[in-house]
Amino acid sequence: MVNIILVLYLIVIWAAVIFRIDRFPLTWVPMYSVYQPSETISKSIKDKAAMRKGLRVTHRDGSISYVSYKDLNIPKPNFKRLYYSRIFGTAPPKHKQGNTELGALNRLVRGLDEDEPNFSVDWEWRMFWTLNKTLRFEPADPKFIVRIESSKQRRIYKKADLAKGDASKVEIQTQQAVIDWQNQWVKRWNHGLL
Amino acid sequence: MAFCKSASRIWNQFFFTGFSGESLGLLRMYIGVGLLFFHTYQFATVLTLNPIGAMYYFIEPIWYFKVLGIQYHVPALSFLMYAILMSATIAMILGKNTRASIVVIILCIFYLKGVRDSFSGDVHHRYIIPMQILFLFLLSKCGEVLSRDARQLHHPKEVQEWEASWPIKTMQLYVALFYFWSVIAKVRVSGWVWFAGEGRIQEVLIHRSIRWGVNDKGEVLKNALSFELAQHPDIIQVFSILVLAFELGFPLILFIKSVKLRLAFVLGVTSFHIATFVLMDVNFLLIPFVYLIFFDLVPIHAWLKARAHQILGRPPATAG
Numbered sequence: 001m002v003n004i005i006l007v008l009y010l011i012v013i014w015a016a017v018i019f020r021i022d023r024f025p026l027t028w029v030p031m032y033s034v035y036q037p038s039e040t041i042s043k044s045i046k047d048k049a050a051m052r053k054g055l056r057v058t059h060r061d062g063s064i065s066y067v068s069y070k071d072l073n074i075p076k077p078n079f080k081r082l083y084y085s086r087i088f089g090t091a092p093p094k095h096k097q098g099n100t101e102l103g104a105l106n107r108l109v110r111g112l113d114e115d116e117p118n119f120s121v122d123w124e125w126r127m128f129w130t131l132n133k134t135l136r137f138e139p140a141d142p143k144f145i146v147r148i149e150s151s152k153q154r155r156i157y158k159k160a161d162l163a164k165g166d167a168s169k170v171e172i173q174t175q176q177a178v179i180d181w182q183n184q185w186v187k188r189w190n191h192g193l194l
Numbered sequence: 195m196a197f198c199k200s201a202s203r204i205w206n207q208f209f210f211t212g213f214s215g216e217s218l219g220l221l222r223m224y225i226g227v228g229l230l231f232f233h234t235y236q237f238a239t240v241l242t243l244n245p246i247g248a249m250y251y252f253i254e255p256i257w258y259f260k261v262l263g264i265q266y267h268v269p270a271l272s273f274l275m276y277a278i279l280m281s282a283t284i285a286m287i288l289g290k291n292t293r294a295s296i297v298v299i300i301l302c303i304f305y306l307k308g309v310r311d312s313f314s315g316d317v318h319h320r321y322i323i324p325m326q327i328l329f330l331f332l333l334s335k336c337g338e339v340l341s342r343d344a345r346q347l348h349h350p351k352e353v354q355e356w357e358a359s360w361p362i363k364t365m366q367l368y369v370a371l372f373y374f375w376s377v378i379a380k381v382r383v384s385g386w387v388w389f390a391g392e393g394r395i396q397e398v399l400i401h402r403s404i405r406w407g408v409n410d411k412g413e414v415l416k417n418a419l420s421f422e423l424a425q426h427p428d429i430i431q432v433f434s435i436l437v438l439a440f441e442l443g444f445p446l447i448l449f450i451k452s453v454k455l456r457l458a459f460v461l462g463v464t465s466f467h468i469a470t471f472v473l474m475d476v477n478f479l480l481i482p483f484v485y486l487i488f489f490d491l492v493p494i495h496a497w498l499k500a501r502a503h504q505i506l507g508r509p510p511a512t513a514g
Contacts, residue, residue, distance in 0.1 A: 002360055005333065006209060009364065017375055023257045024307065024317065025325040029379035030372075032476070035387065035394035043404050073247035073269060075239035078313035085314075086253060092316045100383045121315075126253045133251035133266070155404070162400050163392065165425045168412030192265050193255060 020106050022098060034097050041162060042173075044084050045153040051076075051083055057131065058147035067145075072134050082130075086123045087150045087177045095119035124179045129192065139186050146181040208448070209360045213490060215353025219289070219339030220491040221362060222331055226287035228483030229299070229324065233279055235480055236320060237272075237306050245270040254315030256308045267309055275302050286331075289341020296332045300325065320477065323484050326368045334361035365487045366448055373444035373463075389434040391427030398474045399424040420473045440466065447488060460485045 016026035054068030069079035081092075099117040102110075110118060127148055137144040156171045250267045252259065259265070279302035285295035303321055311317045335353045337343045344350045380388045388394045403414045403421035414421045423429065440462065450456045463485065470476040 002209075002356075003205075006360065006364065013368065013371065017378065022317075024304075024311075025322055025329070027319060027322055028375060029383070030319055030376050032394060032398060033376070033379040033383050033388070035380075035384040035397065037387065037393075041397070041400055041404070043401065045407070070244075071248065072250050073243050073267075074250050074313045075242060077239065078316075081314035081316060082253065092254070092314070094317045095315075097383065103382075121254060123253075130251050130253045134248050155408070157404070159397075159400070162404070162421075163396065163425060163427070165421070166412060167404060167408045167414060167421075170408070193252070194260060194263055194265065 018105075019109055020098070020102070022094065029097055031093065031097075034093070034100050036100075039159055040156050041159050042154045042156040045155060045172075046080075046084075047152070050151075051080060054079075055083060055087070055131070056149040057145045058149075059137075059142065060144045060146050061142035063143075067131055067135070072131070082127070083150050084152050087127055087148060087179060088152075088175065089123050089177075091119065091121060091123070095121070125182075125185050125188065126193070127179060128181050128185065129189075133192070139189055144181075147178065149176070149178050151176045209363045210356035211359055212355075213359040213362050214355060214492065215335070215339040215358045216492050217490050218334060218336045218353065218358040218362060219341060220495050221486060222289065222292070222336040223287050223340065224486050224491060224495075225324075225327060225331075225484070226283055228480075228486070229283050230280065230287075232324065232480050232483065233276070233283065233303075237276055237310065240272050240306060240310055241276060243269045243272070245273050250313065252312035255312045256317065258304065259308050259312055264308070267313075272306060272309055275305050278302055279306065289337050289339075289343050292337025292341055292343050293332060296328055300328055300332070303328075320481065323369055323372060323481065327365050327484060327487065330361040330365050330368075334358075336361070362487055363448075365484075369484060369487065370445040370448055373441045377438060377441045389438050391429075391431030391434065393430075393434065395434055395437075395474075396424050396427060396430050398476075399430070402473070402475050417473070423473065437466070453489065456488055460488060 013026065015021070017028040020028045022028055052068065054066040054071065056064065057067050058064050069076050072079065084090075085092075095117075098119045102112070102118055106118075107114070107116075112118060128145060131148065132138075132145050135143075135145070152175050154173045154175060156173055157167065158169065161167070161169050247269055249269070251265055252267065255264060279299060282295045282298035282302065286292060286299060303325060307318075307321050335357050338347075338350060339353050339358075380394075384394065399420045403417040403424065406414065406416040408414055444463075447456060447459050450459065460482070464482040467476075467478045467482055471479040
C-alpha cells in the first residue's frame with residue numbers, strides 16, 4: 001500500500017513539473033525564473049500620500065471620491081498592486097511566468113493556439129467588479145463607480161549605466177490610467193468572476 | 195530481472211530505512227514549533243485588517259476559491275481561522291488528535307493563503323514545502339509516538355523503522371526536488387542566460403536597490419550593498435555558478451551519510467536564503483526550519499534536553 005502511495009505521489013509531483021501546473025500545493029517553478037534581457041530598467045516612484053488617498057473614482061451621479069486600502073479593508077501591499085499595476089493592466093509575475101515559453105506539448109494539452117496566452121485576465125472589468133462589489137454599489141445605483149483613475153511616475157534607467165554604478169542618468173515618465181465602465185459588462189455582473 | 199531486484203533493493207533501502215518512531219514523533223513536534231512562527235509571519239498582513247470592516251471582493255481568486263465559489267473575504271473569519279490554525283498546530287505538537295489537527299491545519303492554510311493571494315492575484319510559493327510535509331505527516335503514524343494520542347492507548351504498538359522512515363524520506367526527496375526543479379524551470383523559460391553575470395541576479399539586485407529611490411548625487415537611498423554588488427558581474431557570475439551547483443546538486447544531500455557534511459550543506463542553503471533576503475528581498479527567510487527533516491532529531495533532542503537540565507540545574511529524567 002505504501003509503495004502505491006509513493007508511486008502515485010511521485011507521478012503527481014512530476015506531472016506538475018512536466019505539464020507546468022502551478023496550482024497550490026503543486027508547482028513546477030519558483031519565483032524569479034523568468035529573465036528577458038532588456039536595455040532599460042524602470043521603477044515606479046512610490047507616492048505614499050497619493051497611495052494613502054487612494055484611487056480616484058467617478059460615480060454615476062458625477063460625484064468624485066477616493067477609494068483607499070482602508071475602504072476596501074485589504075493590506076497596504078495588496079492595494080499598492082491594484083494602484084500601481086492592475087489598473088494599468090499589469091498582471092502578477094506568476095502570469096508572466098505561466099505564459100513564457102509554454103512549449104508545444106503544454107499548448108496542446110491546454111488547447112492553446114500559438115500566440116494565445118495561458119493566463120489572460122481582463123483587469124479593467126475586474127477593477128470595477130472589485131471596487132463596486134466591495135463598496136456595495138450595483139450598476140443601477142447613482143453611486144456606482146463608472147471611472148477609476150490612477151497615475152504614477154516611473155524612473156527609467158539604462159541598465160548599462162546602473163551596472164556601472166551611475167544612477168544619475170534617469171528619465172522620469174508619468175503614466176496615467178483612466179478606465180471607464182462599459183455597459184456591456186452588465187451581463188457579466190451577476191456571474192462575477194466565477 | 196537483476197535490474198528489477200537491484201532497483202527494488204535501492205528503493206526499499208532509500209524509503210524504508212534510517213529513522214525510528216521516536217525520530218518521526220520528534221520531527222512532528224519540531225516542525226510544529228517552526229510552523230507557529232511561520233504561520234504568523236505569513237499571515238501577519240491579513241491580521242492587520244479590520245475584523246468588522248468591508249468584505250472585499252477578490253480581484254483574482256485563487257484557483258480553489260474559484261472552484262468553491264468563494265468570491266469575497268469575511269475579515270472576522272480570517273481571525274477565527276488564524277486562531278484555529280494556531281490551536282491546531284499546538285495540538286499537532288502535543289500529538290492530541292494528531293491526524294484531525296493536521297487536517298485542520300491544512301484547511302486553515304488553504305483558506306488563509308487563498309485569502310492573502312486573492313487580494314491582488316499575487317500567488318506566493320512559501321507554503322508549498324510546508325504543505326507537502328504536512329500532507330506526508332497526515333499519511334504517517336507521527337501521532338503514535340511522543341504524543342497524547344499514544345498515552346491514551348493502553349498497549350500502543352511500536353512504530354516500525356519502515357513506517358517512520360518513508361514519510362521522512364519522501365519529505366527529503368520533495369525538498370531536494372523542489373530546488374532541482376528550480377534549475378529546470380530557469381532553463382526552460384529563460385535559458386542559460388539566467389545564470390550569466392549580467393543576467394537575472396544582477397537585474398534583481400538593481401531592482402531591489404533602486405526601488406527606494408536615489409538622492410541628488412545619484413546614490414541609492416537603501417540597499418547600497420546590492421547596488422554595489424550589481425556592478426561586479428564577475429562576482430555575480432561566481433554566485434550564479436554557486437546557485438546552479440547548489441540547486442542541481444541538492445539531491446546529493448539524500449546520499450550524504452555524514453551528519454557534519456549534511457549540516458554544512460544545510461547551513462550553506464540557509465546562508466543562501468538569508469543572503470537573498472538581505473540583498474534581493476526574496477522572502478524565503480523562515481523556510482530553513484523545514485531542513486530539520488534532513489536530520490535524526492533523537493540525539494539532537496537528547497542533547498538539548500541535557501543542556502536545558504544543566505541550565506535549570508536539574509538532572510535529566512531517566513527512562514522508564
